[in-house]
Amino acid sequence: MVPHGHAPTPPSTLDQARAVLRRHFGYPDFRPPQLPAVEAVLSGRDALLLLPTGGGKSLCYQVPALLREGLTIVVSPLISLMKDQVETLDRRGVPAAFLNSSLGAHDVADRMARARHGALKLLYLAPERLDADRTLTALRDIGIALLAVDEAHCISEWGHDFRPSYRKLGTIRERLGGPQTVALTATATPSVRQDIVQQLALRRPKIVVGGFDRTNLTYHVARAPSPRDKDAAAIAWLRRADGPGIVYAPTRTAVERVAAALVRGRVRAVAYHGGLDSALRQRAQDAFMDARAPVIVATNAFGMGIDKPDVRLVVHHAMPGTLEAYYQEAGRAGRDGAHSTCVLLHSVADRRTHEYFIAAAHAERRVVVRVWRALREAADATGRVSFDVDTLVARLPPSLGERPIGAALRVLEASALCTVTPPALGRVWVRLLATPARIRRELIGVRTPERRLLRAFWRLAGHQVETGAVFDLSDLPSVHGGPMGIVPLLERLAAQQFVTWVKRGAELRLDSRRMTEPVPPVDWLALDRRRRAEIRRLDAMQGYAQTRHCRRAFVLRYFGDPDARPRCGACDRCLGTT
Known part of the structure; x- marks a missing residue:
């Protein structure tokens, strides 16, 4: 084109x-x-x-x-x-x-x-x-x-x-x-x-x-049954490293704990994960990039797009769920072509963690049916559901669990039975509490912008704003300052009971043509195939960790690289150092 x-x-x-x-x-x-x-x-x-x-x-x-x-x-x-x-x-x-x-x-x-x-x-x-x-x-x-x-x-x-x-x-x-x-x-x-x-x-x-073989990387797997064993092994590898290192941990909590353990072990390390505010994340990233902190402990998102070519060591504190993920993260070592080391700290318990997440991510049929029926009961003739995703989770029995409910929604969405619209920036529900007389009497002088905002809501929704209406703040005239300018006004109005308001979460809508189905028409066989595919990928990752043969060859064969050789002479199996 x-x-x-x-x-x-x-x-x-x-x-x-x-x-x-x-x-x-x-x-x-x-x-x-x-x-x-x-x-x-x-x-x-x-x-x-x-x-x-x-x-x-x-x-x-x-x-x-x-x-x-x-x-x-x-x-x-x-x-x-x-x-x-x-x-x-x-x-x-x-x-x-x-x-x-x-x-x-x-x-x-x-x-x-x-x-x-x-x-x-x-x-x-x-x-x-x-x-x-x-x-x-x-x-x-x-x-x-x-x-x-x-x-x-x-x-x-x-x-x-x-x-x-x-x-x-x-x-x-x-x-x-x-x-x-x-x-x-x-x-x-x-x-x-x-x-x-x-x-x-x-x-x-x-x-x-382009060839999957990174010949400058050496692969090692170290058995470490407990978190304390893993901490000790990570500290030992990091002290021997001749340059910067990344330690990958599976959760935000684990990142904080491991970073603290490394600092106690006299390794200068900083923590990086999505739970930190942007200023702290940037500070941690800058310290690592500028070599003020030679080690960063992070969840797997760290490293994408980060131009740090001289990482000499990547340690996985726990086994990832797939060989693809491991190879991608380990490959952040040695981008400058110099010799670098990739270490996986392995325990049998790592697999059980991934099995739990796979089970939670692939909703059982009974959960999908329960979610479907809850949505049908709350939907109007057009398919619009009267509450958002957060309310759905609150209405269903806690025994189902938030993660399985989310997985069930994804199944319904993938089957074109339901659409989940992400919350728009500045999407809010507002209900007017104050009378027109009070608004005219009190919102004067420096508070005129608040009165103008209420007038804009009224022009968009009319009397509906008295019982509650949904607004996209981005659609209001620019004189109100967009979402960033309107939210402080709403907070002041709510504090003095002129309005009540809440941010709106993801909205739900069913396909009105298929709402009569008591059991959702889902391809259950395809769902089972995907679940089994994830188990196979987990098996491959564990196979890499437990192989008695060349680790490099194991990876290259998995990705279908025609240049795979039986031995590389550089991994711990070939070197006999395991």
């Missing part, structure tokens, strides 16, 4: 790409795995690019994006990841921006205007944002030169990080006019690759496998 308002861009050459690489990114040339990947994108063909963690996947679409007319859309799963990438591109003089839920309506409108006027080359979005009708229509009108799908394994239900929102990207691509599409991932087995191609409907795609 040719973007609106642009003539077709002539095919670029590899020499032109090298010039852009040097000018904007400071590298003299592409690495060997990147060369066929960049050539595939420059040719205008759809492509599936599999490069190992640290292999420079982003450059394979960023450089071609700078060589063609029009806008490149990048689908990215994490707010932190797209923010880091855009900040890096800005420093290098590349016009890029992101759209996500952290932005107000004014910022979103400004960035869309820049895209419309050709002032952006790359625009990063989460798949949920791209699926929104307003965003999709605007981007289709602008015209998309290239669609890049990062972390493309999220598309596949056979992948290790399946996300239903990614599953819609094939339809979204079609609605965008079928632009050239490149899918990128560091971890995809042959069956996952096939699913990515099928779900995105890639046309005669060029598939580039």
